[in-house]
Each structure stands twice: as C-alpha cells, then as structure tokens.
Amino acid sequence: MAKKTIHDLELSGKRVLVRVDFNVPLEEKDGEMVITDDTRIRMTLPTIQALMEKGARIILCSHLGRPKGQRDPKQSLKPVAAALGALIGKTVGFAESCVGAETKAAAEALQNGEVLLLENVRFEAGEEKNDAELAKQFAELAEVFVNDAFGSAHRAHSSTAGVASYLPAVSGLLMEKELAYLHDELENPARPFVVILGGAKVSDKIEVINRLLEKADTIIIGGGMAYTFRKLVQGITLGKSLYKPEWEPIAQAALDKAKARGVNLLIPVDALITDSFDFDTKQLGVTRYTGVNEDIPEGWEGVDIGPESVKLFAEAVAGAKTVIWNGPMGVFEIKEAAKGTFDIAEVVAANSGATTIIGGGDSVKAVKKAKLADKMTFISTGGGASLELLEGKVLPGVAVLLDK
Numbered sequence: 001m002a003k004k005t006i007h008d009l010e011l012s013g014k015r016v017l018v019r020v021d022f023n024v025p026l027e028e029k030d031g032e033m034v035i036t037d038d039t040r041i042r043m044t045l046p047t048i049q050a051l052m053e054k055g056a057r058i059i060l061c062s063h064l065g066r067p068k069g070q071r072d073p074k075q076s077l078k079p080v081a082a083a084l085g086a087l088i089g090k091t092v093g094f095a096e097s098c099v100g101a102e103t104k105a106a107a108e109a110l111q112n113g114e115v116l117l118l119e120n121v122r123f124e125a126g127e128e129k130n131d132a133e134l135a136k137q138f139a140e141l142a143e144v145f146v147n148d149a150f151g152s153a154h155r156a157h158s159s160t161a162g163v164a165s166y167l168p169a170v171s172g173l174l175m176e177k178e179l180a181y182l183h184d185e186l187e188n189p190a191r192p193f194v195v196i197l198g199g200a201k202v203s204d205k206i207e208v209i210n211r212l213l214e215k216a217d218t219i220i221i222g223g224g225m226a227y228t229f230r231k232l233v234q235g236i237t238l239g240k241s242l243y244k245p246e247w248e249p250i251a252q253a254a255l256d257k258a259k260a261r262g263v264n265l266l267i268p269v270d271a272l273i274t275d276s277f278d279f280d281t282k283q284l285g286v287t288r289y290t291g292v293n294e295d296i297p298e299g300w301e302g303v304d305i306g307p308e309s310v311k312l313f314a315e316a317v318a319g320a321k322t323v324i325w326n327g328p329m330g331v332f333e334i335k336e337a338a339k340g341t342f343d344i345a346e347v348v349a350a351n352s353g354a355t356t357i358i359g360g361g362d363s364v365k366a367v368k369k370a371k372l373a374d375k376m377t378f379i380s381t382g383g384g385a386s387l388e389l390l391e392g393k394v395l396p397g398v399a400v401l402l403d404k
C-alpha cells in the first residue's frame with residue numbers, strides 16, 4: 001500500500017494541515033482538565049518534528065471524545081497545546097475554533113517551523129457527517145493535507161477524508177508505520193506466520209479470521225470466541241460460557257477453510273472456570289482449572305485459557321518468524337482471569353527473533369499492563385482501524401492519500 005508521505009513533497013514554507021489523533025484521556029482536577037496519558041501525543045512527535053525541520057507551517061487538528069457537534073469545554077484540546085509545547089520545546093499556538101476567520105488568520109500568520117493546534121473538530125456538527133462545506137473550510141487553512149491519525153482512518157469524516165478532495169494529501173510517519181506493519185508486512189510475512197486472535201464474539205472477529213486464514217501458517221484462537229470452536233472440535237459442553245448457536249456455522253466455516261488451506265488452527269484445550277462472574281464489580285465466584293478437553297459443567301463459565309492451552313500456544317509462537325496478536329485470551333480486566341492473556345504476552349515478547357505486532361485494542365492494554373511494550377516490534381495505536389485493516393478493508397482516511 002505505497003502511499004506518498006511527508007518526505008515525498010517539498011514542504012518548506014508551506015501551510016500543512018495535519019490530522020492527528022490527540023484523543024487523550026482527560027480527568028478533572030481542581031476544576032481543570034488534566035491529561036492522564038500522553039501516549040497519543042508522543043506518537044505524533046516524529047511527524048511534527050520532521051515537519052518542523054522541513055520548515056513547514058504546521059496546523060494540527062484532531063477530535064477528542066464525543067462532543068457530537070457541540071462545544072464542550074471539558075472536551076477542549078487546549079490542554080494538549082501546552083503538553084505538546086513542553087514535548088517539542090516550543091510554544092504551540094491554539095485556535096479556539098477549528099475553522100472561521102480568526103483561525104484562518106492565525107494559520108496565515110504562521111512562520112516556518114511554527115505550530116498551531118486547532119480546537120476539537122467534533123465541535124463542528126458537520127465533521128462526523130463528512131460535510132463537504134466543512135472539509136472545504138479545513139482545506140482553506142492550508143496548502144497540503146497530512147493524515148497521521150491512523151486510529152481515525154476507518155472513519156470518513158471531514159477532517160480525515162473529506163478535506164483530501166481539496167488538497168494534495170499524504171501520509172504522516174505514524175500512519176506510514178501502521179500501514180507498513182498491519183498491512184504490507186502481512187502481505188508477504190516471514191514464515192512461519194502465527195496469528196493470535198482473542199476477544200469476546202466470533203461474529204466480531206470472523207472477517208479477520210477469514211482474511212488471515214489466507215495468509216497465516218497457524219491461527220490461534222482464544223478468548224470468549226474460542227468456546228464455539230471447542231464445542232465443535234472437542235464436543236465438550238460449555239456451561240454458561242460465551243456461545244451463541246448462530247456462531248456455530250461461522251466457526252465451522254473457518255474450521256473447514258483452515259483444513260482446506262492447510263492452516264494449523266489451534267484452540268484452547270483447558271479453561272479457568274467460575275461459578276459466578278460479575279463484570280461490573282470485577283468479582284469471580286469459586287474458580288478452578290478444567291482438565292484437558294473436560295466438559296465445562298452446567299452453571300459454570302470459562303473466563304480464561306488454562307496452563308495446557310498456554311503451553312500449546314507457546315510452542316507455536318516460539319517457532320514463528322512473524323506474530324500478530326489481536327484480542328485477549330480471557331476476561332483480562334479481572335485479575336484472576338488475566339493470567340492467560342499475560343502469559344501469551346510473555347510468550348510473544350520472548351520470541352525476539354520474530355517480527356511481533358500487537359494489532360490494537362485490548363491486547364495493547366494487556367501488553368502495556370504487563371510492561372512488555374518495549375519487547376514488541378510494533379504496537380498499533382488503532383483499535384477499530386487496526387481491525388478493519390486486518391479484515392482487508394480499505395480505510396477511507398488511507399484511500400484519499402496520494403499513491404507513490
């Protein structure tokens with residue numbers, strides 16, 4: 001997916017509108033909104049710093065939260081301007097609105113290497129509708145559009161896609177990296193290529209399973225969605241574990257496809273089960289591990305993979321040259337049910353000879369919680385966007401970028 005990047009255009013003296021993902025978590029402290037995790041800001045630094053070095057005049061825009069077209073001071077990007085300024089060692093200007101005469105004047109007053117951050121694009125009602133008029137107003141601020149907001153690239157909004165109808169559009173460096181690891185690398189992976197998929201529902205992940213069945217040597221399935229596969233393959237009873245009859249034909253089709261293509265499809269052979277499970281209070285009742293291929297009794301529920309499953313999966317991962325992981329192995333938000341997910345994180349981290357890619361969402365949280373982030377080759381910043389890319393979908397915010 002060769003897309004032009006900021007390195008392919010002459011940007012000195014040019015006003016460049018950069019869509020970033022500054023959707024940072026905020027917390028109110030003493031009447032002020034405080035950023036509690038600045039990872040998303042840090043991830044954009046390579047692009048911003050490269051643009052500064054090129055002498056571009058940098059106009060940053062982003063969404064934050066879900067203000068639904070209304071101004072909401074609690075979802076203002078203003079605190080991000082100060083935080084970014086501290087990171088780049090330079091004052092970052094702030095425009096109280098993302099469009100309008102004052103904002104245009106501020107953009108036009110920028111000197112080479114200067115940075116201006118615009119207010120939340122979702123304060124505008126047109127943003128999420130990909131309103132063409134709003135997109136035109138964004139375009140009037142600049143001469144070039146750069147999309148570095150991978151996490152929003154699956155959305156066709158005015159600031160992620162629409163604006164590119166009116167300006168030459170190229171990829172930022174974070175976007176380039178995301179596409180390289182979550183797309184290009186998987187087109188022609190070093191083999192064996194092992195895919196680990198977890199999460200709750202078969203229906204949510206089936207498109208990813210289908211697409212990766214065409215690329216992978218081994219697919220490991222864990223999490224809530226594994227139980228449907230276990231019923232079909234091992235013939236065990238599932239108690240009240242996650243399962244829906246309508247998932248059966250979907251899982252069966254995946255099993256058939258794996259067989260036809262010679263893909264090794266691995267599923268758990270044991271589970272941590274509990275007799276009561278309250279997600280809201282993060283409480284489990286009595287717990288125990290089942291034996292290998294043992295029935296899950298009536299009234300009991302599988303909440304994590306067991307040690308024999310970890311052993312089985314670890315063997316496959318240890319021999320891999322490329323690993324991609326998306327989705328937890330169990331209800332990792334509850335400490336007692338997080339072991340399987342953390343064990344898999346360790347197993348992936350231990351394979352230092354492989355390209356290891358953490359493909360977004362909850363597996364990213366798990367890897368960070370396990371303090372193993374620096375042991376992975378690449379950790380995606382996208383949740384929904386990663387999943388859609390892995391499904392083989394074309395992301396609107398990527399489609400609009402100029403081809404190399």
Ligand code: AMP
Binds near residue numbers: 198222242303
């Ligand atoms: P997803 O968003 O599809 O990746 O699913 C992530 C969610 O799946 C997490 O919130 C997990 O708690 C949940 N999950 C994983 N394993 C199970 C399980 N065995 N039973 C119920 N929920 C699970």
